[in-house]
Amino acid sequence: MSDPTILILASLADGDKHGYAMMEDIQRFAEVRLGPGTLYGAITRLEERGLIRPVSSDDRRQPYTITASGRRVLEEQTASLDRVVKTAQKRLNPA
Amino acid sequence: MRRWLGLAARLYPQSWRERYGVEFEALLDDVELRWSDIGDVLRGALKMQLKVLSSYVKLVAAVAMAGAVLAVAWSFLTPKRYVSSSVVQTGSQAGDPETVDQISHAWQEVASRASLSELIQRPSLDLYRGERNRQPLEDVIEKMKTEDLRLDISQDRGETSLHVSFIYPDRYKAQAVANALTTKILDASRERWRVSPADRN
Numbered sequence: 001m002s003d004p005t006i007l008i009l010a011s012l013a014d015g016d017k018h019g020y021a022m023m024e025d026i027q028r029f030a031e032v033r034l035g036p037g038t039l040y041g042a043i044t045r046l047e048e049r050g051l052i053r054p055v056s057s058d059d060r061r062q063p064y065t066i067t068a069s070g071r072r073v074l075e076e077q078t079a080s081l082d083r084v085v086k087t088a089q090k091r092l093n094p095a
Numbered sequence: 096m097r098r099w100l101g102l103a104a105r106l107y108p109q110s111w112r113e114r115y116g117v118e119f120e121a122l123l124d125d126v127e128l129r130w131s132d133i134g135d136v137l138r139g140a141l142k143m144q145l146k147v148l149s150s151y152v153k154l155v156a157a158v159a160m161a162g163a164v165l166a167v168a169w170s171f172l173t174p175k176r177y178v179s180s181s182v183v184q185t186g187s188q189a190g191d192p193e194t195v196d197q198i199s200h201a202w203q204e205v206a207s208r209a210s211l212s213e214l215i216q217r218p219s220l221d222l223y224r225g226e227r228n229r230q231p232l233e234d235v236i237e238k239m240k241t242e243d244l245r246l247d248i249s250q251d252r253g254e255t256s257l258h259v260s261f262i263y264p265d266r267y268k269a270q271a272v273a274n275a276l277t278t279k280i281l282d283a284s285r286e287r288w289r290v291s292p293a294d295r296n
Contacts, residue, residue, distance in 0.1 A: 018121075019118060019119075019121070020126055023126060036100075036136055036139075037135040037136040037137070037138055040115055040139060044115065061121045062117075
């Protein structure tokens with residue numbers, strides 16, 4: 001699971017974060033380091049699709065929050081991924 | 096390395112930099128940079144440029160397509176109009192006031208209500224049938240006189256010439272009316288002019 005958009009949605013699922021905080025968080029839970037260009041390419045796409053939105057801040061670092069649509073998409077993606085993982089585990093360890 | 100990254104970040108489209116430029120620079124200041132990040136930022140800039148270009152091309156293509164569709168629709172919806180013209184060479188010297196006066200009088204007679212009414216209702220011509228069903232004959236005559244009929248007096252090669260034009264959706268009727276008007280003018284002027292038909296559609 002290395003699609004940067006899903007990683008960002010997963011990172012924002014537990015609270016608002018700015019770009020650097022997302023990078024750190026994703027590196028911690030997914031062991032994937034997103035480059036600055038990749039991260040902001042994904043942020044741009046997610047914002048255009050209405051899955052995340054910026055929250056007001058006086059800092060140069062702009063925090064983002066996940067929207068209701070973004071949460072729905074993340075739930076669908078994780079459910080789909082969950083099915084794939086369970087199927088793969090069953091096939092790797094047949095009883 | 097930061098300098099190179101800053102330069103690479105400038106390659107993003109202007110509109111993108113206006114929206115994300117400040118926070119992107121803040122990220123570059125915070126993050127522990129790697130050389131691979133230069134390639135990552137360059138790739139990001141290229142993708143954004145292509146995206147903007149693609150949107151622009153799509154917009155231009157959509158506008159061009161809409162224009163083409165409208166033009167085709169317009170060409171089908173607009174009825175064809177034909178222009179038939181006659182040229183009467185008077186043989187009189189250019190600017191001769193007597194000839195100009197003679198033409199004006201002849202034209203007044205030819206373009207009178209009675210004359211045009213006769214032309215419109217002449218069975219062989221039967222002009223403006225649709226309009227006559229919807230509008231009074233007076234309005235139809237006015238339309239013919241102001242929109243479809245034209246008289247020009249010119250000075251060609253030192254000679255006064257008279258150009259009569261008529262515009263109509265039926266090319267044969269346009270030609271017949273231009274000829275009939277020219278004949279009427281000649282009759283009305285008790286002529287001494289030469290006639291040179293120059294009918295064209």
